[in-house]
Amino acid sequence: MNVTGHTRRPASIRDVATAAGVSYQTVSRVINGHPSVKPTTRERVLAAIDELGFRRSATALALASGRSRAVTVLTANTTHYGYASILQGIEEAARAESYAVGIGVLESADEAAIAAEVRRAADTGGGLIVIAYDPAGVRALGAVPAELPVVGVVETPASPPDPGHPWVWADDREAAYQATRHLLSLGHETVHYVAIPSSTRRTSARTSGWRQALREAGAPESRPVQGSWGPAGGHAAGRKLARDPAVTAILCGNDDLALGVLRALHEAGRSVPGEVSVAGFDDAPHSAYLTPSLTTVRLDFTGLGRSAFALLHGVLEESARVDPHPVSVPELVVRESSGPPPATV
Amino acid sequence: MNVTGHTRRPASIRDVATAAGVSYQTVSRVINGHPSVKPTTRERVLAAIDELGFRRSATALALASGRSRAVTVLTANTTHYGYASILQGIEEAARAESYAVGIGVLESADEAAIAAEVRRAADTGGGLIVIAYDPAGVRALGAVPAELPVVGVVETPASPPDPGHPWVWADDREAAYQATRHLLSLGHETVHYVAIPSSTRRTSARTSGWRQALREAGAPESRPVQGSWGPAGGHAAGRKLARDPAVTAILCGNDDLALGVLRALHEAGRSVPGEVSVAGFDDAPHSAYLTPSLTTVRLDFTGLGRSAFALLHGVLEESARVDPHPVSVPELVVRESSGPPPATV
């Protein structure tokens, strides 16, 4: 008991050993669950651990063993719904395995800045999960040295990735395909697309799913309108589209863009879904409560985060190895913002 | 050069020493910026560091020195706008000082679970920042052992806190006061309040600011309606309030609640702001794009996060000590959702 209230140095393995009357060696065996320890000895040690409030130093463990039970998440953003939800999923799964989770934000897509962030993350020890939905993330994923354990959360790859690439993804392409088909099935001649910034490729997975649906239906293809990530970008894109009376259906790269588009249409006096239908992507928490409520495609981001961690965990511990490419299935959620096109009387 | 491509053990301080022809001691001096090193020696060491790609092991540093340049953020949530923005601010500031940032989520407010999370965070080493806006956070802040450096991000305290309590806060009370005054000044007889869950006290800071404004104006006081954090809670609260024709102005504990209230009013056929005015709290990114766009009070959460880190940094390094109670000033943002009450003809 620390009656004086003085700040005490935390108990070490040796303190426990002394208290239990064994060597610190044996204490190490006990805390590592090593089988060859006499039950009575084990109990004495356990009692001492309990009494002294011993906690094994993660730092010393990491230095001595080289392992570190930590994951750091590299991401360009922590506040957007998709990113934040992936992070949440990772944290949940990591906590369940008592891994520490660190985060590093890729504030710029500048090569040097990216390299610096990757180094910092590597310094932390443990594994890496890189959210590669944008140029910064994609570059960071590419900049990770080969010897580091890393998992990428990526857009749907254009072709099946190398088995050497531990990636997870939601099926963005399928999701965009579904949403576009939904709008076409309502009778729209075609569907316009307001895009999130592509990760780096000319054509993002979402864009290609949209295009595929148009082609299959023989619908006219327009160029995607560029829209950044937030509602402001959607608003700007929506203003352009609102001017064109031929536009009756708009698919947006995420729900925030859709919100901006909705607002722009409102300001232009075009009713939704009476004159124009709008669909989003992600099913963010507010989308169901908008007026009109937003038709969107739900993606299981927290599940994606959990999968990413599970995959990394498998790489780090070679015990519970996991299916290398868990894919979550998107789900179309039809709400008020989509309907048939106006009658062409 | 690692021509074979084999995974190499990273260079240590001794490798650098050998390469530079000095003792590892001297290398330590160079990387710590110790003054008493002959310039030519320093340069040789620096060159070796560069050539070998040496990076000082954070783990070894932590173990040997006891310091750790890390902060872990304990929070009940990572996706809500306010929480996520505080985290973002902390990360920014931490990155600028090359601190590692870890996160731990308080999934339950259960004492044992909280204690476990606090221990895990303590194990990481470094300092702690606890976001104490909710019961889980408040308990976690209380459960941190006295010897650990910790900063709390709290609601406006009822009275000035002890100097021994390193806390930061946005002025919630003032913000609620301002928003309520705004609604009253438009001519509303009184303002109803949909509350976020209080941290633990009977009356949250936001609630008391609202109440104070009503009292000063001699307006009738109603009981706050309880509304959880998300739009669903706002929706439920909004349905109740929509039934009461006397309700003409509603202040909501955050913008998500306001969104739900807006939706409920819409469903009940009550127009905003024609029949009912609504104001929110936080100025979340989507609030400006809603229809009607949302009157709200903007709080500088990222600034709050930066302040929290600065305060902790001061505690940890005793160098750049900081004003213990930086307070960010809320700003009323008037948009479409608030207006005069309907004429009582």
Next chain:
DNA sequence: CTGAAAGCGCTTACAG
């Protein structure tokens, strides 16, 4: 200005 020793709290072989 620079080097040799001891130690941070553990783990990993190696003995017995």
Next chain:
DNA sequence: CTGAAAGCGCTTACAG
């Protein structure tokens, strides 16, 4: 089943 040694990569006094 248990103990004594060496080492992980650094820092902190202590010498010179």
